[in-house]
Amino acid sequence: MPHDIDPFTANFARSRPLVGVTILLAEDSRYCSEAVRLMALRSGARLRRVDSVKSACKHLKLYKPDIVIVDLGLPDGSGIDLIRDVAGRKIPNQITIALSGDDSAHVQEAVKKAGAQGFLGKPIQNLSKFQDQIVAILKASGMERVSGTKVSDRGDEDVADLDRQALFDDLDRIRKLLETALPENDRHKLRYCAQFVDSVGQTARDVELTRQARVFFSRIESGAQSDKSGRQMLELLRRKLSESTPLIRNREHVA
Structure with a gap:
């Protein structure tokens, strides 16, 4: 079984809004990564994680994910520079989303100028909000691969209690x-x-x-x-x- 397919997700894939969507997450925190990983998998998406700019660039030479989520505070370089690099590759239908605890106007403007199509602020509090934001970004970018029933239609699911x-x-x-x-x-x-x-x-x-x-x-x-x-x-x-x-x-x- 591929390492990035979660058995929990497989049982529910048909009713998840991100079924078939692949994600590369560039995030150096294991704890923050776990939050995004759980929400992505429970939404039907497949996720791989890297922890640095260098690893992300190496990964993207071989892997063409639908979504690249980039934390702005990576240890070996600027997340904004990585977003700019991803945008410059001009992969068809690939979406780049910035991830940061600083949601100020100038930060959001900077990531937009770098080529990001969306922004996720930390903390992402629950599964429904995560799905709402990702689906909205995908639809605004013309990506029609989202399907299924969002968790927000059935109630929220808190993901704060993660891997200690x-x-x-x-x-x-x-x-x-x-x-x-x-x-x-x-x-x-x-x-x-x-x-x-x-x-x-x-x-x-x-x-x-x-x-x-x-x-x-x-x-x-x-x-x-x-x-x-x-x-x-x-x-x-x-x-x-x-x-x-x-x-x-x-x-x-x-x-």
Whole structure:
């Protein structure tokens, strides 16, 4: 059985709106990827995931997915540059969608200029909203391969409770990177760490993680001393990782 076909999905494929649609997801967070993977598979789509710009470009030389979903905060380059590269390939009927926790007007304008046909904001809260957005983007782009009954016609399905091991691995990876970047004052790595924690925090609906990441990011962007806020975020990550009780507490929607 191919690795990208989920047995759960196969039983329901005939009633899913994205049956036959293939997706390449460029997302470095395992936890955020799990959210998109589950929603894609439960919608009938087949999904492959890469975690960097380099891997995405290598994959696209051989794989021609219907949809390329690109997170804007990839570790080895700009997601906007990747979108521009995908658009420049001019693959017939291929749709590119940006994915980001920053849904500000200037970001959406930038991804549109780069060639993206749509935008998904993080966190994607439930399956019905995911389907509504993807189907709308496909139809607006003239892609008529969508079919079936949307979950939104039958009620919402929350996908917040995902793979907690993936969440642990994400936080542990960024902790290690932050421990190296802080002493070196590597602002590029520090900026990436702040964006990554913000994104994961939004998907996990962890207010504490998201707020601290945004404080840290604003200090970096303003050019102010960020070592204190960086150390605070590092200590927060260590605490989350060391807790024997559930990692994520105080869950609520993060605007």
